[in-house]
Amino acid sequence: MKKQLIWSLMLIGLVLAGWQIYHRSGLFNKQTPQAMNPSIAVEVQPIVTTVIREVEVFTGTLLPESQFTVAPRISGRLEKLLVNIGDEVKQGQLIAVLNDDEFAQAVDQARAELDVARANIEENRSTLDLARREFERAESLREKKIVSVAELDAAESQYKTALARQKVAVAQVAQKEAELKTNEVRLAYTRIKASWENGIESRVVGERFVDEGGMLTANSPIVSIIDISCLRAVIHVIETDYPRVKVGQRAIVTTDAFPGRVFEGSIARIAPLLKEAARQARVEIDIPNPERLLKPGMFVRVEIEFDRHDNATVIPVDSLVKNNGNWGIFIADTEAMRAKYVRVTPGIVSGTMVEIVEPQISGLVVTVGQHLLENGSPLSLPETVREPS
Numbered sequence: 001m002k003k004q005l006i007w008s009l010m011l012i013g014l015v016l017a018g019w020q021i022y023h024r025s026g027l028f029n030k031q032t033p034q035a036m037n038p039s040i041a042v043e044v045q046p047i048v049t050t051v052i053r054e055v056e057v058f059t060g061t062l063l064p065e066s067q068f069t070v071a072p073r074i075s076g077r078l079e080k081l082l083v084n085i086g087d088e089v090k091q092g093q094l095i096a097v098l099n100d101d102e103f104a105q106a107v108d109q110a111r112a113e114l115d116v117a118r119a120n121i122e123e124n125r126s127t128l129d130l131a132r133r134e135f136e137r138a139e140s141l142r143e144k145k146i147v148s149v150a151e152l153d154a155a156e157s158q159y160k161t162a163l164a165r166q167k168v169a170v171a172q173v174a175q176k177e178a179e180l181k182t183n184e185v186r187l188a189y190t191r192i193k194a195s196w197e198n199g200i201e202s203r204v205v206g207e208r209f210v211d212e213g214g215m216l217t218a219n220s221p222i223v224s225i226i227d228i229s230c231l232r233a234v235i236h237v238i239e240t241d242y243p244r245v246k247v248g249q250r251a252i253v254t255t256d257a258f259p260g261r262v263f264e265g266s267i268a269r270i271a272p273l274l275k276e277a278a279r280q281a282r283v284e285i286d287i288p289n290p291e292r293l294l295k296p297g298m299f300v301r302v303e304i305e306f307d308r309h310d311n312a313t314v315i316p317v318d319s320l321v322k323n324n325g326n327w328g329i330f331i332a333d334t335e336a337m338r339a340k341y342v343r344v345t346p347g348i349v350s351g352t353m354v355e356i357v358e359p360q361i362s363g364l365v366v367t368v369g370q371h372l373l374e375n376g377s378p379l380s381l382p383e384t385v386r387e388p389s
Helices: 003-022 032-037 101-143 149-188
Strands: 043-046 048-070 074-080 086-092 095-099 191-193 202-206 222-238 250-254 264-271 282-290 299-316 320-322 326-333 336-343 344-348 352-359 362-366
Touching: 048 282, 048 344, 101 149, 222 299, 250 282, 299 344, 299 362
Parallel strands: none
Antiparallel strands: 043 362, 048 222, 048 299, 074 095, 086 202, 095 191, 202 222, 222 282, 250 264, 250 299, 264 282, 299 352, 320 326, 326 336, 326 362, 344 352
16 A cells, blocks of 8 residues: 555656646747737728718708688688699689679669769759859848848858758768778679789699588688798707708708609708707708609608818728727738727718828728727738728
């Protein structure tokens, strides 16, 4: 047993001595540097110089440039409706006709009453002339002491009475003329026309609210008339974008109704306040629509360019890494196959690309694997990568 124990201890001692010799000889550590500090496989992209734009996209709705409702000023039965949805309407065009029997009769009656009033003027004029002559004769005879004062007073009284009646008759004629004009206007109200002050000479019918035969009250809507030669896109901007929006600024408008089609407009009006609930301000954009492709109510996307830099140094946004509150990137040194950390100042962000304001950089920027890197880390690049010229 003692011999076996001694031989076991001697064998363990030999093994330990051999391990120390092997370790010190360097055979064990021959592969250690590479194993302890291996190359990191990354992907890179060239740093390019191009145009970059700061663009915001807003969503909104199209409204007609102008819209109004055609309605009767009087009550009546709708006898004819001469337009329908989508019809083109010109300035002053007849839209609808109400039943006018009652109003035509009122005009005839007013005209007859005016004739009677005018006849009364003629009758009273004869009486007035006679009373005036009698009064003048009585004055002449009184001067000659032929008639008494009482007879002169009676003649004067008759003359003044006839004169007053004549004035009343004249006033009645004026009254009857006004009544006739009123009834003629009411009769004209039975013929309802489209009328507007400004804009193009033709517009379109947007909606129809009634059908022929229906009884209408005053101001009941019949149809709506809209101007779609120029539409208005309404968007809402948040307070951080509000100071950057200016009247006259160019806007690009797109809609799902016309994929790939671009419409140009310009900012026409900016609300002077922000709604407290949403902290947003209303912005209106005028969009010429000569082909009348766009329609009110369409959902649109409005692209507004806030800034633009030509010859900007641009890299993918994913290349940026943040270190102690500072932005930086890793540039691939293809000769030393090492990563070089560069602290940068980002500028405009456009989609997946970002502008680097400073410093001036060139070469290849690490886009995948940069979060595993440190300054000087060894790199492993795809064999197809070449340093940009």
